[in-house]
Amino acid sequence: MQPEDFKSNDPIAWCPGCGNFGILTAMQKALSSLNKDPKDILLVSGIGQAAKLPHYIKVNCFNGLHGRALPVAAAAKMVNPELTVLVSTGDGDCYGEGGNHFLHNIRRNIDITVIVHNNQIYGLTKGQASPTTDQGYNTKIQREGVILNRFNSLALAIAAGCGFVARGFSRQTEDLAELIVKAVKHPGFSLVEVMQPCVSFNKVNTYDWYAERLYRVEEDNSFNPKDMQSALTRSFEWGEKIPLGLIYQSEDKTYQERIGKDKNPFLNQDNNAIEKIMEDFV
Amino acid sequence: MIEELNIRITGEAGQGMNTIGAVISKTFKEAGYYIFSHQDYMSRIRGGNNFYQIRVSTDAVHSPREKVDILIPLTAEALKIHEKSLNEEGIAIVDKKRFKIENCGDYFCIDFYNQADEAGGDDIYVNAVSAGILAALAGIDLDIVQQVLSDIFSSKGEKIVRNNKKAAELGFHKTKDTFDSARFQLKKGKESPRYLLTGKQTVGLGAISAGCKFYSAYPMSPSTGVMETVAQYADKFGIIVEQAEDEIAAVNMVIGASACGVRSMVSTSGGGFALMGEGISLAGMTETPLVVGNFQRPGPATGFPTRTEQADLNLVLGAGHGEFAKVIYAPGTIEESFYLTRRAFNIAEKYQIPVIILSDQFLADSARNIEKFDLDRDAIERDFLSAEEAKKIKEYKRYKLTSSGVSPRAIFSLINDVIYIDSDEHTEEGHITEDGAIRIAMVEKRYQKKMKLLNEEFIDPVVYNIEDADTIFLCFGSVFNVLKESLEVIDNKKLAMLHLPQVWPINQEKIKSKIKSAKKLYTIENNAEGQLAKLLRRETGVEVTGSILKYDGRPFTLDSLIRQITETIKS
Numbered sequence: 142m143q144p145e146d147f148k149s150n151d152p153i154a155w156c157p158g159c160g161n162f163g164i165l166t167a168m169q170k171a172l173s174s175l176n177k178d179p180k181d182i183l184l185v186s187g188i189g190q191a192a193k194l195p196h197y198i199k200v201n202c203f204n205g206l207h208g209r210a211l212p213v214a215a216a217a218k219m220v221n222p223e224l225t226v227l228v229s230t231g232d233g234d235c236y237g238e239g240g241n242h243f244l245h246n247i248r249r250n251i252d253i254t255v256i257v258h259n260n261q262i263y264g265l266t267k268g269q270a271s272p273t274t275d276q277g278y279n280t281k282i283q284r285e286g287v288i289l290n291r292f293n294s295l296a297l298a299i300a301a302g303c304g305f306v307a308r309g310f311s312r313q314t315e316d317l318a319e320l321i322v323k324a325v326k327h328p329g330f331s332l333v334e335v336m337q338p339c340v341s342f343n344k345v346n347t348y349d350w351y352a353e354r355l356y357r358v359e360e361d362n363s364f365n366p367k368d369m370q371s372a373l374t375r376s377f378e379w380g381e382k383i384p385l386g387l388i389y390q391s392e393d394k395t396y397q398e399r400i401g402k403d404k405n406p407f408l409n410q411d412n413n414a415i416e417k418i419m420e421d422f423v
Numbered sequence: 424m425i426e427e428l429n430i431r432i433t434g435e436a437g438q439g440m441n442t443i444g445a446v447i448s449k450t451f452k453e454a455g456y457y458i459f460s461h462q463d464y465m466s467r468i469r470g471g472n473n474f475y476q477i478r479v480s481t482d483a484v485h486s487p488r489e490k491v492d493i494l495i496p497l498t499a500e501a502l503k504i505h506e507k508s509l510n511e512e513g514i515a516i517v518d519k520k521r522f523k524i525e526n527c528g529d530y531f532c533i534d535f536y537n538q539a540d541e542a543g544g545d546d547i548y549v550n551a552v553s554a555g556i557l558a559a560l561a562g563i564d565l566d567i568v569q570q571v572l573s574d575i576f577s578s579k580g581e582k583i584v585r586n587n588k589k590a591a592e593l594g595f596h597k598t599k600d601t602f603d604s605a606r607f608q609l610k611k612g613k614e615s616p617r618y619l620l621t622g623k624q625t626v627g628l629g630a631i632s633a634g635c636k637f638y639s640a641y642p643m644s645p646s647t648g649v650m651e652t653v654a655q656y657a658d659k660f661g662i663i664v665e666q667a668e669d670e671i672a673a674v675n676m677v678i679g680a681s682a683c684g685v686r687s688m689v690s691t692s693g694g695g696f697a698l699m700g701e702g703i704s705l706a707g708m709t710e711t712p713l714v715v716g717n718f719q720r721p722g723p724a725t726g727f728p729t730r731t732e733q734a735d736l737n738l739v740l741g742a743g744h745g746e747f748a749k750v751i752y753a754p755g756t757i758e759e760s761f762y763l764t765r766r767a768f769n770i771a772e773k774y775q776i777p778v779i780i781l782s783d784q785f786l787a788d789s790a791r792n793i794e795k796f797d798l799d800r801d802a803i804e805r806d807f808l809s810a811e812e813a814k815k816i817k818e819y820k821r822y823k824l825t826s827s828g829v830s831p832r833a834i835f836s837l838i839n840d841v842i843y844i845d846s847d848e849h850t851e852e853g854h855i856t857e858d859g860a861i862r863i864a865m866v867e868k869r870y871q872k873k874m875k876l877l878n879e880e881f882i883d884p885v886v887y888n889i890e891d892a893d894t895i896f897l898c899f900g901s902v903f904n905v906l907k908e909s910l911e912v913i914d915n916k917k918l919a920m921l922h923l924p925q926v927w928p929i930n931q932e933k934i935k936s937k938i939k940s941a942k943k944l945y946t947i948e949n950n951a952e953g954q955l956a957k958l959l960r961r962e963t964g965v966e967v968t969g970s971i972l973k974y975d976g977r978p979f980t981l982d983s984l985i986r987q988i989t990e991t992i993k994s
Contacts, residue, residue: 151854179841185679188846195843196854201835202843203682204855205675206705212672213679217835219663220637220685224835245668400663406636406685409661413803415632418656419795422618 144169160337163311171321185214191231191258208238221407260339268342295376305331433474434497443550444475455612461789486905489982538593543586555594622786627652629764637680637687645784646718670695674702684834690716707747712771719783730976731785733949748873751927755903765801785978786901813838828872881930892919
């Protein structure tokens, strides 16, 4: 299939120049190269600009509540393991409102791919600080600048046991598409955080700001993404140099392997004759 | 010979109250009696004071009594607390040495801790000793007790079974030899219903039998028993039981699973239900079938975590922001908990709406022996587009506008098109819209049209004595049994009752036609506000004369309600 086959006819409601366009292109490219029928792919989102993305792609979509994409996606994969499940979420949706689900679905190692559009700002609510906004950044609410620590999502994901942790850049759509494909193929929870400038509300973290700082980790021959210590070290890099690409990968049993691969509630819906257990209650 | 015996076993948490309660209930059931048991426990794992009360009768019984005939305290403290709950003819069974009591007086003194020690060298065998004592007092064969002990402890190995049987035997013979139990001897039991079940187990079994294949919840008393029941049989029926990180995750997981065409359920109590509010609204907006159990306990906030109340009626009526159709069932009995859970799955799927089952701690934790389930009643009716039907559709619209308000529901992968499900206001295709005309059509689809159909699905109120009555008592949920039994005892043709197994939506004609002859109407509720009375006034215009309300965290007992009804009709 071609990327065009994954375009929906829904008009796009993002600002012109939004970093999300690059992610959309990369997603369509990645999904088209998976060799899967759109009807067998489910894209789940919550609320925010990132959450609109599933409407622009021709696969199944569940656009739910703010912060709650992960529980919906995880349960969909649990009951129908044949579905390829991805989540399109943002820094506020995933790390703020949905932080608890982020932690615990990593623990489940449920086989879904989570793509976080990280623009370090709240776009849809017009420019308040997000969990990933840098300290000192001024907004209409954080008038003296953000005083909270920046949420280090990659380090946290590695520490929580996430087996696929990557960072992409929305301007580099080819690389990003490749990362997304790798993430989908990785068995277990995979995180792809995409640096994605908000052209309307983030005047600091612009395309140029990222382009000057982002570097490909794989360019360093000594770097091994399977080594947790080096991955953690890279995940703490921020400021002058920001690592890009596959930061960490390890294999662990997926949720489905842990509960027994044969569990497929979707295909097993007629098994409900309770007569056979009633003698337990005499 | 007597026809009814009320027994209370009490002690600290951790002394095995649940096990002894099960042993005794089962023993009397096997001996052919009807059982009603309920539990009163504190929010702690060790210490404090808990009790397990069992009503045994030669006829069907449905509610707890205020006082008991036999009190078995396992500590001196428990004796002190519960002594006043004995009937005049009642007796407390006391281990003089252990409780450090000088004079036996009116107690039946028996060294049951010594016997426990003799049987197995551990205090825990006091439970089996007590079962033996009770059998001797009530005139039940020792064989029956010993068989029950074998059944219950068989998984723990031969030695444990042997010790328990020995303990029961010691208690049984010592009682026979030293106590004249004539006044506690029960008339011989006939054959009584076979299945001994609690109100939480029947919700769990109802869900399993309705084809529930995904259950997610966050543990919260008194709802956790439902999750335990489903988890116990998860392997046998291919169910995924997932303990969620919080209630918000639980309800969203259930919605996600349900959107995939798999019947799913979540249960909680008031606090957890409050957290699920947005999820319930999501089910309403996305038109995803959702079944939620709310097992009430007294609030506000943490309240009385292990006790009972019916104060969440307002909460569930208002659950979820915005306007959308939903249904609320309030089962009154252990059996109704089963059938209404099955029905909840059918209605949720047929109308693509949230359905709430409103139970409470009292109903969840009480047990009765009941007849075999009628599995033809509220049998599974699946309602989605099969792969075969879906083949005929070219361009699928998840929210296609129809005259009924219900759109044919396709399932991911079962249709050769993609499906868009959306929590924003959406077009028929499921894409975000801000169009006012579409908004009106969608609101009417989700609310007015579905509510109209649901009005036809209203479950008839359950009535008793209603023909010649001039005073009618109205209730919902767990008050049903105790109210009905109270009226049976009072036996006055002028007094009637009406129980609402469905509290939303209300079909006003069906209620009004039943109560129109009444001169006086009272609601009986386990809350302080009279929430049912207010609901009736709002929905039917009917104003009640008054309400009998109880909000001490404990259920109505047969005796207390009879007193309150008698006083109410006098005034």
